[in-house]
Amino acid sequence: MTPLAQNHVELYLSKDPQNVCAYSPGIWRCVDGRLLATMDIGSLRQNEAHPADGKPKPAYKGLH
Numbered sequence: 001m002t003p004l005a006q007n008h009v010e011l012y013l014s015k016d017p018q019n020v021c022a023y024s025p026g027i028w029r030c031v032d033g034r035l036l037a038t039m040d041i042g043s044l045r046q047n048e049a050h051p052a053d054g055k056p057k058p059a060y061k062g063l064h
Helices: none
Strands: 021-029 035-042
Touching: none
Parallel strands: none
Antiparallel strands: 021 035
16 A cells, blocks of 8 residues: 555554544644644543453444
């Protein structure tokens, strides 16, 4: 796969992607050309009971 931008900056990389993810991204281009980025970082699963089989549920499963 070829990246869309050859020179890019990784804004966030979760150390635990099964449980912690980034969402609600936003990006703004300032008048002087600078880019400003924002996102929420959190766990979408913190209030759920653990599955009976003990396997983690991917962060994207079960979202509405």
